[in-house]
Amino acid sequence: MHIGIVGLGLMGGSLALDLKSYNLASRIVGYDRNQKHCQEALELNLVDEIVSFEDLKKCDVIFLAIPVEGIINALQNLQDIDPKTTIIDLGSTKEKIVTTCPQKIRSNFVAAHPMAGTEYSGPLAAFRGLYYDKIVVLCNTEENDPFHKERAENIFVTIGMQIVYMDAKEHDLHAAYISHLPHAISYALANSVLQQEDPKSILILAAGGFKDMSRLAKSSPTMWSDIFKQNKKNLLDSLEVFKKELRTAKELIEKERWEDLKEWMQKATTLHKIL
């Protein structure tokens, strides 16, 4: 099977490594608008060759491992693929992508969101095993030709992922809470500290807790502003819910209602009975 990967960063690069180590591809070609990334991907042996977007269309499977706005554009330019070609995206939003996918290739296009990643980006961040034992959400697969759906499922299962099926609308609502809101919070926390008089004196005290809470604030602003754009409504709703919780905490502290505050915290600790 010939596989083409558009976007040779953390997600695309790590996928390339896995596809090779599980013998899923006889040949992997890559495409990236960033010339430095192309160079690095070759040096790191992530792909066998860098090709033009036109040549990449000849592959059996095309992965779109680029920011979500780029995925929408790329699908417009993939309308002339062979009916046997499967397209799979790895974007963090799903609804706008599935609804704007050209009808002509809708049955070829499997909408996927692997719940995997790190705060780093670019080919140098890629590593084997990123996807192992992680969840991948496949959305609206009833719109797919079974041939393409099964091909995508087979790839994800072979690299060690567990598949969850979901409606794209539902996915975007859930992803807002589990991923997009936490990113917004992490950026806001980082900026809160940075605007203090002497952030260095504060940060010298940083231990595991703060490091965890600010880790997502390392994430690529280009990638994440695209995600916030596409999931605008759900993200704003989740921000409203979160702000209300913060307001509750603030009021309980202001009014020194310590027993109620403890109860509010106690409720939060129950999350980990589910998680």
Place this chain on the structure above:
Amino acid sequence: MHIGIVGLGLMGGSLALDLKSYNLASRIVGYDRNQKHCQEALELNLVDEIVSFEDLKKCDVIFLAIPVEGIINALQNLQDIDPKTTIIDLGSTKEKIVTTCPQKIRSNFVAAHPMAGTEYSGPLAAFRGLYYDKIVVLCNTEENDPFHKERAENIFVTIGMQIVYMDAKEHDLHAAYISHLPHAISYALANSVLQQEDPKSILILAAGGFKDMSRLAKSSPTMWSDIFKQNKKNLLDSLEVFKKELRTAKELIEKERWEDLKEWMQKATTLHKIL
């Protein structure tokens, strides 16, 4: 040296293990109001013996590894110690503790905050090495007798900690941003998800990012409501700063000012040049 530890949870228990493994104590006795914790501490060999609070006063060094409100009370009950006895606390707030410490034992009492911990509590959470390569903040040591100050420094350095000296007021301001605010945020995030219609469907998608952001929400409500109580003003101020940052993000998203949003995120990523 005989060492007594009040509070045999994660902090006190882990300290006991380190004191033993670095041969800092010929004998370690413990005291805890929770009888189950006393039993567990003995079974886990954290301490040599459980003693009464009165008997614990006879030790050369007494560690207070209890919630911060408990530290204030314990200091009131330690006024009759021998002048050569050193008291060291491990509380997450410092100003109220140093200002309410009885004058009679103020020079004996070394106010310390080790920037170490996990989201777990109790003797079963204790482990050797919790303090290794971590920062410990010592506050207002100019109020200490050099004998007690040096004794405390020696213990912390021997178990592998790096000492940072700070004014208690400054400590509490910094700790609000680096630790107390992140805890409040984590509890609020957990509660935001829990109040959704179907938290289980959301949490099935949880990957590393969400797990990191919600980890602190496992922390003990008793311990943390005490901390919020003692650092009320600084915490409320930091919450205000954080809410302003969230408001900025929200407005940029609402008004679809994506370039400005990207810039706001870009600023946040610079945190990691310092951290």
